[in-house]
Amino acid sequence: MSSSLARSRATALTRSCARTQARQLATASLASQSNLVNIVEVGPRDGLQNEKSTISVDTKVDLIDRLASAGLRYVEVGSFVSPKWVPQMAGTADVVCRLPRHPNTHYAVLTPNTRGLADLLSILHTPSPDSHDTPPPPISEVAIFTAASDAFSQANTNCTVLESLQRLESVAREAQDNKLRVRGYVSVVDTCPYSGRTDPGKVREVAKALVEMGCYEVSLGDTVGTGTPGTTRAMLEEVGKDVPVEKLAGHFHDTYGTAIANVFEALSFGIRTIDAAVGGLGGCPYSPGATGNVATEDVIYALQGSAYGVQGGAKWQDVAEIGGWISDTLSRQSTSRVGRAYAARKERQRRKEGEKAKL
Numbered sequence: 001m002s003s004s005l006a007r008s009r010a011t012a013l014t015r016s017c018a019r020t021q022a023r024q025l026a027t028a029s030l031a032s033q034s035n036l037v038n039i040v041e042v043g044p045r046d047g048l049q050n051e052k053s054t055i056s057v058d059t060k061v062d063l064i065d066r067l068a069s070a071g072l073r074y075v076e077v078g079s080f081v082s083p084k085w086v087p088q089m090a091g092t093a094d095v096v097c098r099l100p101r102h103p104n105t106h107y108a109v110l111t112p113n114t115r116g117l118a119d120l121l122s123i124l125h126t127p128s129p130d131s132h133d134t135p136p137p138p139i140s141e142v143a144i145f146t147a148a149s150d151a152f153s154q155a156n157t158n159c160t161v162l163e164s165l166q167r168l169e170s171v172a173r174e175a176q177d178n179k180l181r182v183r184g185y186v187s188v189v190d191t192c193p194y195s196g197r198t199d200p201g202k203v204r205e206v207a208k209a210l211v212e213m214g215c216y217e218v219s220l221g222d223t224v225g226t227g228t229p230g231t232t233r234a235m236l237e238e239v240g241k242d243v244p245v246e247k248l249a250g251h252f253h254d255t256y257g258t259a260i261a262n263v264f265e266a267l268s269f270g271i272r273t274i275d276a277a278v279g280g281l282g283g284c285p286y287s288p289g290a291t292g293n294v295a296t297e298d299v300i301y302a303l304q305g306s307a308y309g310v311q312g313g314a315k316w317q318d319v320a321e322i323g324g325w326i327s328d329t330l331s332r333q334s335t336s337r338v339g340r341a342y343a344a345r346k347e348r349q350r351r352k353e354g355e356k357a358k359l
C-alpha cells in the first residue's frame, strides 16, 4: 500500500472513530438523563401579560395557588418591568408579597434591568411589618430576557441585542450576589415579527452569552410560533454546538399549531425543560399576530404513554380545570385543545345525568 493511501485510510478511520465516539457520547448522555420533563408554568406571567382586561392581584394569586396545588413545580409569577410597557404586570410586587407557600414549587419573576431587580430585592430584604419571624417571599430565581434580533429587542426592551446583553450582565451578577438563580430567555429563535427568519447562528451566540453571564438555563423562545420540527431541530443543533443540552429549555408558541410537535422534537434532542401556559394563555405584547404558549394541559396529555413523564406528577385533568376556570374568569376561550375536549366531555356527562334525573 502506498504511504499516501495508508495516510488517507488512517485519516478516514480516525474521522469515523470520532463520529462513532460523538454518537456514543450523545447516546450515553441521553441515557444517563432522566426522562422526567420539567414544566415551567409561565401562565401567570407570559400568559397574563397580553390580556386586554384588568386582572386583580387576588385572581393572580389564586391562579398561582391552584397551579402549585396541582403539582406544578415551577411557576413564573410576574415581571418587574415598566408598567408603561406592560400594564398587566403592574401588580407584581403585591403578587410577590402574597405568594402562597408551596415548599415543592419554585417561583420566579422576570427582571429586565437593575431597576426591576432592585424593586424585587427591596421586597425580599424588607422584614414583614407583622412579624419578624415571617420568612421573606419565596422567590428563588429571576429570569432575564433578550432576543436573537435587534428589531425585536428594540421593540421589546428599547435597545439592541448587544446593549441588552450589556445591561443584563449586571442584573445577572447582582442577582447571583443575592443568592438568586438566573434563567435566561432568547426570543424570536425561529422568526422575528419585524425582520423575518432568524439565523440559528445568532441564537447560538446569544444563548452562549447568557450562559457565560451565569444563567443556569436558557429558554429558547419561538415567540411568533412559526417553528416546525425541522426548523426547531436545525436551530437546536446549532445552539447545541456551544451550550450543553442540559442547559437548554424549549418555549413554543402555538400560532401555526406546531407547538406540541416542537416540544417532542426538543425532547428527542435531549431537552428536558419545557415552558407552557395553562389554558394556552399568553403571547408577547411585542409579537403582533402570535398566539399563546403551548398549553400545559396539552403537554401533559401528550406525554402520556410516551417515554417521558412529568416531574412533580401534575395531572392534565387538574390543569385543564384550572385552564377552564382562568379562561372563564378572563371571559375568553381556552385555546387548549385538551381543555376544550375535557370541558365538552364534562358538559355531555352533565346533560346525560340531567336527563337521567328527569326520568
Ligand SMILES: CC(C)(COP(=O)([O-])OP(=O)([O-])OC[C@H]1O[C@@H](n2cnc3c(N)ncnc32)[C@H](O)[C@@H]1OP(=O)([O-])[O-])[C@@H](O)C(=O)NCCC(=O)NCCSC(=O)C[C@@](C)(O)CC(=O)[O-]
Binding pocket: 046, 049, 079, 080, 081, 082, 083, 084, 085, 086, 112, 113, 115, 116, 117, 145, 156, 157, 158, 185, 186, 187, 188, 221, 222, 223, 251, 283, 284, 285
Ligand atoms: C426594559 C424597559 C424598562 C426599558 O424601557 P425604557 O423606556 O428604555 O427605560 P428607561 O430606563 O428609559 O425608563 C423609562 C421609564 O420606565 C421606568 N422603568 C424602567 N425600568 C423599570 C422597571 N423595571 N420597572 C418599573 N419601571 C421601570 C423608569 O423609571 C422610567 O420612568 P419615568 O421616569 O418615565 O416615570 C422596558 O422596555 C420594559 O419594561 N420592557 C419590558 C417588555 C416586556 O416585559 N415584554 C414581555 C416579556 S418578554 C416575553 O414575553 C418573551 C418571552 C420571555 O416570554 C419568551 C418568548 O416567548 O419569546
